[in-house]
Amino acid sequence: MPGTTLSPAVPTARTGHRPVLVLATLLSCQLMLVLDATVMNVALPRIQSELGFSATGLSWVMNAYTLVFGGLLLLGGRAGDLFGRRRMFVAGITLFTVASLVGGFADSPGWLLTARVVQGIGGAAAGPSTIALLTTTFTEPRARIRALALFSGMSSAGFAVGLIAGGLLTQWLSWRSVMFINVPFGFAAAVLATRFVAEPERRPARLDLPGAMTATGGVAALVYGFIRAASEGWSDGPTLLSLVAGAILLVTFVAIQARSAAPMMPLRLFADRNRASAYLNFFLGPMAAMSTFFFLSQYLQKVHGFDALGTGFAFLPMALLVFTISRLIPRLLPRFGPKPLALAGTTAMVAGLVLLSRLGVASDYFPALFLPMVLMGLGMGLAFAPLNVIIMATVSDHDAGAAGGVLQTMQQTGATLGLAVLVTVFGTATRHATGSPSQMLVAGMTPAFAASAAIAGVAFLVALTFRRVLPQS
Template sequence: MIVLDITVMNVALPRIQADLGFDATALSWVINAYTLVFGGLLLLGGRAGDLFGRRRLFIAGTALFTTASLAGGLAESSAWLIAARIAQGLGSAMAGPSTLALLTTTFTEQKARLRALAWFSGMSSAGFAVGLILGGLLTEWLSWRWVLFINVPFGVAVVVLATRFLREPERRPARLDLPGAFTATAGVAAIVYGFIRAAADGWGEPATLVSLAVGAVLVAVFLAIETRAPQPLLPLRLFADRNRAAAYVNFFLGPMAGMSMFFFLTQYLQDVRGMSALGTGFAFLPMALLVFATSRFIPRVLPRFGPKPTALVGTACMIAGVVLLTQLSAGSGYFPLLFVPMILMGLGMGLAFSPLNVIIMATVPPADAGAAGGVLQTMQQTGATLGLAILVTVFGSATRSATGTPEEIMVSGMTTAFVASAIIATLTFVVALTFRRTR
């Protein structure tokens, strides 16, 4: 539910824009309002689970997420929808780190933990792609509002089943690092806002430069706070292990590259190629199937080959897929210039990112499980949010100088954004080279 809700909105974006009156650059806030709050508060959510109880926070967060989904589906204005997405992000930040922590502390035997984390990776990775298909089905058959309403019955079921079956693990003394939480969230928010302003108004706008500068200062202050805090939100010891540190970095870079595909291709398929929301959803089916199928082999592949070959093959597939997308034109058909990148991205995401959950969480001490899970998901969500903001900025800059029909101008901006995605994806390959050859 939590990961799916990042992408399920993408297919519905054109309908939301028409219904609630978003402009082209403000539309990205339908995605960013959720991922920004989610990513910004995940570290705090991880420590709050240690303090108040992981089971309790998991149930409370899921309940808030479900209630906010209902409110978002009833939205009558753009501000109402953004507020509901913010509340969804808050609920996800409460439940997300506790999910991983509960898995890690429930399954203590190494083989069982590996299988449990692999299942989690499969669900998480598939959620990105399945969200696009589900969004298409619901938007076409019912309304864009149902991409939010669909969370309600599942959320209620999760709360009821968790109350009955989940056990509360042993609680450890903890304190909330509120200065760290404030500076991290405000810093990332300021940077993302600066990129969004740059997309709309250009780099010469004073508000853009001030926002980026303030964001950079706040992030630096956050890191300084974390080096001195007795119980930091971001324990630097988690980065002492080389494989875990590399996995964290790639969990930041990977979504930066991947979000461009979800955000721009849904608009390309509907606004340029004239496909329905349902057709757009099914266009992503090959990728969704491959992401999930590939992640199911991780418990066998990872012990046999180790993280380095697995991640290198996966990131190479991602790079190839994004590079192919830079060749799109307004007249490109689904075969082969969209179908082949879908296949490559499905294989790449399954191989490159599904092992990262296992690498990070399999050996983490129980006392750090909440913080480790919070850092993992923070990297993922902050990367997705910041990546989308950067790519929307690249898109906006390219379209301002492009000429031709509206469709040709839009595609010119998208292909320029895909070039930036390819550069970011190449960085994930470079980081994957630093994994130790262990099994």
């Protein structure tokens, strides 16, 4: 209700059994999964030189993880309903941790990409159960909003914090340490979950393998098509075939969900207008933001000569703002509702990305980079931190696993497709460009930032559809 303020203190769990440890375990898992989507960005130049990736092939270091992660999240959510959410959480985080350990020893592109794929499988098993366990553990409305706000803050800030952590680890140790760092935290989360996280009551469910195959195959085909277009052009036969196949598979997936008695993505989740809008913006937000992380980390190192540590700290203004605003969401969302926050946030994002599209080889960090990063931090915090709460605060326990799976699927699929589209824009812009490597990088990334600004503009239009309905407490 208007004027209500909610303290961001740690909420109390339904069981009353070590709620701080339960919350810390689940938030640590989420932070690790989100960090892994961006922590590699700062290390990309070193990975490229050491393992021999091509300029466009380098994007697969990111996409191999986010593609599998996003493509299998719906199946992971349903598997949690079927086999037990805590069991899937523990199994997934363990697999993710082992893959991180193995990937840290990679000596070839194939080895690293295989490890990233297995990380994605583990993340897809653990991710939906993470938010579902949070929702079913903290059932009192005010406590659930607080817990979800903390979860949202961890998710949003994790994207930017990953760049800082990646810079520290790459500079002080090596790029391999960004894989190894997952090992102690992953095993600790698995052990603590086994001991302190309660297993919710299982509900009748079945695995929807046709749905999983069409969803994963459709996204994979689209990503492959966009990335191939970056190097081969839009008239290339395999490129067009892949894009058409991806679209057909995704349409087939929606048709399967509409007719299934036990869908992985229940279409009733989209019946509420605020939830449907939040899902769509959870897709568009990472799609627009990925250009900031992927291209700026290379720009700072290859054009301005920043080391990995300096690159990580260059993103500090963005990270601090996202995290700070995320902590304020329990107060801001009940007071103002989702629409003003989303409109202000997407406006700030559009402004920041437009400024980034004007970068040149000689642009200084202050103000040419500092100001856009401040705007991006404000924008992501205001526009996307409330979305977890909007989606999950009123969902039933029965749909918690599916709702969490769809939420994270939108986020990861948006990031994966966004990066593929932006790499295509980059490749198209630089295919016939001339000049130094720095000039080539700038010539490709500035159109990519302009495309990101257009995507953020669509997110603004979606934000206009939010009702001024406030969370119930």
